[in-house]
Amino acid sequence: MFWLWALLGFVGGSVVTVLAMRGSASSPTVDSTLGDERASAEIAVQARADRLQAALDAMPYGVVVTDHDGNVLVRNQATAEVGADAHNEVLVQAAVQYNLRSALRGEARSQTVELYGPPRRVVVVHAKPLGPDGAMATIEDVTERSRLDAVRTDFVANISHELKTPIGALAVLAETLIEETDPTVISRLADKTVNEAHRVAKIIDDLLELSRIELSGDLIVSECDVASLVLEATSRNGYVARQNQVVVSAGEIPAGLKVHADHAQIASALGNLVDNAVKYTDVGGTVTVAALPDQLGVTFMVADTGIGIPTRDLDRIFERFYRVDRARSRGTGGTGLGLSIVRHVANNHGGTITVSSHEGEGSTFRLYIPDRPVPVS
């Protein structure tokens, strides 16, 4: 009879109850057909339970169901994948327990658990009572969603900051010029006005370039000579580099290395990467540009010995107008769009852009461009 009790305990469904009654009524003379029936019913119930468990396991959320004493009855696979580290796991499970206790008192609750990582993760735990018999909790990873929210809100703040600052400065400078009579002061103010106007123009140029790259569905693919692309990028920033006393050099590039890609876009991306590297490297530092071929494409590498990027900002620097340090941004004169242009170029080519960096040690950007065959024209 053991299997019957086990089954009753397992589902408590009406099918099993009926079976149990039939089983006990005819128990003195158990014939083989009844045994087969039992066995097949057992298999059916087991299959149903398995299917439910499989359905739970397929869910992207963690699900935990408990009885009225708080003992866990069901736990799906996703609950085990919540914490990457043991300590994250413990913190999430503690939140689950805490909210389940409240649900068992008949009160639904939810809690957002922020795990500082790295990598940073945000998990939402919901707990609901299931009548008088128990409670269930769901665990949902909302890291990506909350990151996107942050991107959206920061974007508006950042773009208005970047555009308003030079325009505000222009207005103030012009107002002062109206009243001013001293020629030396006038010439100084006029100089500043020109600088601010250039700044606005540069932002608008970058915005236009970004939207062009964003919108251009079709790449103008041609055979590009990798060595000349690298040379173009390193010489384009020669003046700033000399001023900052930063040595820009090209690494060894295999002779005759070619890649099929949009020449203008790759040149723009590399130019932006080298531009950044030079800007954020102190006097006496070095910037190295290299190209490493593999069977499928070319990886352009731009490495500097500059100030580096804080770990927390690494996954956000490719956003439009994102600034690691806003106080510093005016001094370096960038527009905050360079890296998002690079990201779009990578995306357009089906490639990738990655960065590894440590503050005080420098950054290395890797732009991978897969080779693509020239379309037949």
Added chain:
Amino acid sequence: MNELRKSFHHDIEDVRTELVHLAAFVTESIPRATAVLLTGDLEGADMIIGGDDEIDARSLDLEDRCVQILALQAPVAGDLRQIVAALKMVAEVERSADLVCNICKAARRIYGHELDPTLRGIITRMGEQAQQLYIAAIESFVENDAAKAAAIDDMDDYLDDLQRQFVQAIFESHAAGRIDLQVAVQLAVVARFYERIGDHAVNIGERVRFVVTGWLPEHRGAARFRSRPDETGEIMRPVDQGTGD
């Protein structure tokens, strides 16, 4: 197993779970404190410092539970080691939480001062390493893994190295006039806090080894001491561990 024994083992398991939870809390607060320090986030500093009261309360509660188990259940052998080790480990975790608070207090004191990228970089690395040590300590405890616990000591060497590098970088930054003396002193103290957090993780690892093997690294030194003759020329005998003679 009779009912009484079942509840006894349940109690020990509860103590272990709570201890892991406290340690996880500390592990989580290390990168938070590092971010507070690097971004000058005063609100975050207040939050962490305020949160320490909870750690204190729960540590005391956990200690009480350990003492109660000792008094009421009189555990022996492995169970006794578990409880004694837990008592010691609570203190390590609680002290580590205080050190995390101290980092936040230092962040308040150096608020508004710019730090070199080199200094910021080493602070980031120290924070990461201290957290790694704590993660390893928790994992070794959860898994009763003496080998992993022994590795924590080696991981700590890197943290000690970072501390030395950091002090050197502070000297250079101060000599170049980029930070003033007050900030330099505060930073040196911060480096010490991270290093101490690492030491507490090492101690937890040693206690894990003790639970599993009954052996502590201190036993080596203690054995040396006992084999040394005192002024009378007599070799000291172990008094605490009767071997039957």
